[in-house]
Amino acid sequence: MSMLKDAITSLLGTDAQFVDGYQQPGRVLFCSVPREKFVEAARSMKKAYALLAAEWATDETPFGKGYGIFACYRWGAEYLIVKTEAPADDPTFPSLTKKYVPAFRFERQMQSLMGLTPVNHPDTRPWIKFEDWPADAWPLRKSFDPSQRLARVHGEYQWIKSEGEGVYEIPVGPVHAGIIEPGHFRFQAVGEDVLNLEERLGYVHKGIEKRFESLPWEQGFRLAGRVSGDTTVAHSLGYCMALESLTQCNPPERAHWLRALFLERERIANHLGDIGAICNDAAFAFMLYQMMRLKESLLRTNHRLFGHRFIMDRIVPGGVAVDIEPRGKEEILTELDRLSRDFEKLVVIYEENPSLEDRVRTTGVLKPAMAREICAVGIVARASGMNLDCRIFNPFPPYDQYDRLELDVPVMITGDVHARTWVRVREVRESIRIIRWILENMPSGPISSPVIAPGPDKAGFAAVEGWRGEIIYWLQSGPQGQVNRCMVRDPSSVNWLGLEQAIHGNIVPDFPLCNKSFNQSYSGHDL
């Protein structure tokens, strides 16, 4: 019996209608509730200590209905999706923001892009949709023509203000100082101390979710691989796994193992880059160049063995597009020996450097209680005491062989820049170990199997642990089996909230360091 199912039925009784066969894979529970019970359902989830993983809306006019509103909760390894409906002539739903903080942005986004009003939401400013869009431009609605150019109208974003003697504002971005994605940060500060940070994102909104709807199922993985370029493996994997669940396709065992291999290589490459860049932002450039050197060698090996430096487009629906030869296995093992040796030396240098320690410890603290409140995921969550990892909660082979793999999930409780760095250090070590284990134990056989087209009116789901954290894909097929909706939840969608909280009490010059330790994706958030 499921904990979440118990929790919701004990509070809502028969108002929570569980549906079998609609949502795939079967272990993801799905129930629908009346609109007026939507908040009640959230309350039951909160009481059961579940976290809100995502909230999104669908336009169901192709089914002759109104709008669907979905909230996905996670508790341990359990996922429960709660759906409610709003008629087309009354596009409103009760806001969950007062129960779950991350709903704050999910709902602003739903309002901006789908035109559904969250009732009792404390903040009705648009999100991702800028003030210069026409007010009635709701791109995710079926009636919206995505090929049209948007007219620009006059409008102004209402920033949060603070006043008082000595209070001043620092606007930063969207074009930042370095080689980095665009976003706007606005600080209110007194002297060097930050009073408040307000993020404004959406600059790299490319209409990805809408674009999925115009692509055939078998081509979506390429777009998914470009939701956030640094996470190309995990995103295309998320899409492919959701599609496979929808079509009941089982990729061959070897394909799963190769996917895990790519996923771990992506994790190592990004973590190395991040550890270097964090140190660089604490004025320790030595580490950046050393780490970049290690990362570059990894990327070159990827290029030689798999044909792409970031292994882009190598995970395809039904399996993978590239196999590994015995020679490739030897090459990776030799490389890992060298990598591991150099990495450990650098870790000692990191640990023994007092000036670095002074910068990274107690800086940018995201307290465990706050991390839970914002339902943080991935590195950010693990650095703040939350033991979360989809490789354990939602595993695919070989991660499901717990007793053989013995995956170690590092959890720290200090929640500072050091904790986020150290989680990465330990994950690099663990990924090196996993890759060695995968290469030694990988089963032989084919690397892909055919994928059939999905049937009409079904939903697929996947949660994948990318290097930043849990990535969720939710696919819905329309009345003719076409793509009706593809919901993407990058870890950044929730973790950006964490940065705003972690910066309180810090000084302005430490912001780049804090930001780098989170290193969230702008593109993955803006979609």
Added chain:
Amino acid sequence: MIRILRQIFRTGIVTEELPREADAEIRETGSRLEEAIRRRFRGSLTIRQVDAGSCNGCELEIHAINNPIYNCERFGIHFTASPRFADMLLVTGPVSHNMEIALRRTYVATPPPKLVVAVGDCGCNGGVFGESYASLGGVHKVVPVDVFIPGCPPTPTALLQGILKAVEG
């Protein structure tokens, strides 16, 4: 400290000890770049990178040309924070509707003569994102472009070659 020094000395200069053919290409490209930058930019080409809507894949490779293996600084290439100091804008795309104004302003803020290089398949023509309400397509739809560097993302070598093409004129 002794560990840091030891690591530095043991690592040596990785920039030069590269036997593979791709690296011969970099050396070749690099020496031509250095020559062109010396001749036309008095030895220093300053680049402002602008992400006008990319997926951040191109940014990773632009970072990579700064790593010790490619080490673009040795050819006289520097990245700057301000467009006011820039000789070249290195723009990744597609240009999103929400970044259009910021890109135009950055272009205007850059003193002429200025070179614009569009990076990546998306910077060339919108790539997988195409043209839509949110994506305006290639960089040339918004500002004049001198050189296009295709690739998804273009490799560091392709980036250096594209920059070379722009500075050689």
